[in-house]
Amino acid sequence: MFSGKVAIITGSAQGLGKAFSRVLLEQGGKVCLSDVNPNVLEKTYEEFKAEFADSVFSLPCDVTEKEQLREVFRRTKETFGRIDLVVNNAGIVHEVQWEKCIDINLNGTIRGTQLGLEYLRRDNGGNGGVILNMASLAGIFPVNYTPVYCATKHAIIGYTRSWALHPDAVNNGVRLVCLCPSFVDTDMIKMDDKSKYIGPDLAQSVLDKHGVMSIDKITQEFLNAIGDETNNGVSIAITKEGVKNIPSPRP
Numbered sequence: 001m002f003s004g005k006v007a008i009i010t011g012s013a014q015g016l017g018k019a020f021s022r023v024l025l026e027q028g029g030k031v032c033l034s035d036v037n038p039n040v041l042e043k044t045y046e047e048f049k050a051e052f053a054d055s056v057f058s059l060p061c062d063v064t065e066k067e068q069l070r071e072v073f074r075r076t077k078e079t080f081g082r083i084d085l086v087v088n089n090a091g092i093v094h095e096v097q098w099e100k101c102i103d104i105n106l107n108g109t110i111r112g113t114q115l116g117l118e119y120l121r122r123d124n125g126g127n128g129g130v131i132l133n134m135a136s137l138a139g140i141f142p143v144n145y146t147p148v149y150c151a152t153k154h155a156i157i158g159y160t161r162s163w164a165l166h167p168d169a170v171n172n173g174v175r176l177v178c179l180c181p182s183f184v185d186t187d188m189i190k191m192d193d194k195s196k197y198i199g200p201d202l203a204q205s206v207l208d209k210h211g212v213m214s215i216d217k218i219t220q221e222f223l224n225a226i227g228d229e230t231n232n233g234v235s236i237a238i239t240k241e242g243v244k245n246i247p248s249p250r251p
């Protein structure tokens with residue numbers, strides 16, 4: 001399905017971004033790994049390089065740094081000759097350093113989407129393609145212990161839906177979707193750094209109520225999302241109970 005195609009995935013040294021990268025490489029795709037953490041990135045790159053050779057390369061990138069992100073796009077196009085999929089995946093939970101949380105989750109997604117549109121749109125030399133923005137179930141429902149994180153994910157959905165209606169995207173073959181999982185078994189939900197949270201007890205009770213999904217489950221829905229040509233503007237809610245495509249309301 002993704003054979004011969006090219007993806008950029010931010011925050012792909014570990015967790016969901018790494019799993020998404022692996023599944024695309026297994027399908028015969030090519031991937032630019034990028035992450036703010038150079039050590040973990042290098043480890044993941046070495047692991048993938050051994051298996052997938054020249055189909056993968058990596059570039060350290062902090063999504064809060066516009067020029068670093070631009071360089072990821074430039075180098076990916078230069079290396080692989082095309083870009084078909086942009087996954088704005090880098091994200092953190094941090095209610096204390098809340099400006100940083102907004103800059104990574106929301107502003108980083110906006111930066112990546114703008115660059116994605118620039119490189120994908122057909123009237124600018126691209127081939128069309130998909131921009132998949134990592135939102136969360138916290139982009140649809142309130143979360144009492146992470147209001148800032150929740151705000152960033154709500155905003156990502158509004159931003160993505162808006163571009164999905166824009167003629168510059170629609171008429172240039174660019175499709176935009178949001179993935180909105182509930183809790184997934186990655187470092188993000190580890191409660192080892194409780195200072196990140198306004199209320200760790202609140203967090204644990206919400207976690208206990210909703211349960212934690214496997215990375216594999218989300219990876220399958222990621223593949224479904226990028227393959228479904230009818231889902232422009234859709235927010236895909238993924239919970240232990242099932243998957244629900246929430247279409248964008250029409251203004």
Ligand SMILES: NC(=O)c1ccc[n+]([C@@H]2O[C@H](COP(=O)([O-])OP(=O)(O)OC[C@H]3O[C@@H](n4cnc5c(N)ncnc54)[C@H](O)[C@@H]3O)[C@@H](O)[C@H]2O)c1
Pocket residue numbers: 010011012013014015016017034035036037061062063064088089090091092104134135136137180181182183184185186187188189
């Ligand atoms: N795990 C969950 O329960 C869950 C649920 C819903 C949505 N999400 C979203 O999925 C995405 C991936 O999260 P994850 O669960 O894999 O977490 P994770 O912490 O395992 O991975 C996040 C990655 O992003 C990287 N990153 C952090 N700041 C960055 C920056 N400034 N620039 C570039 N990379 C940066 C980290 O180094 C890390 O490799 C996030 O957007 C998160 O909000 C996660």
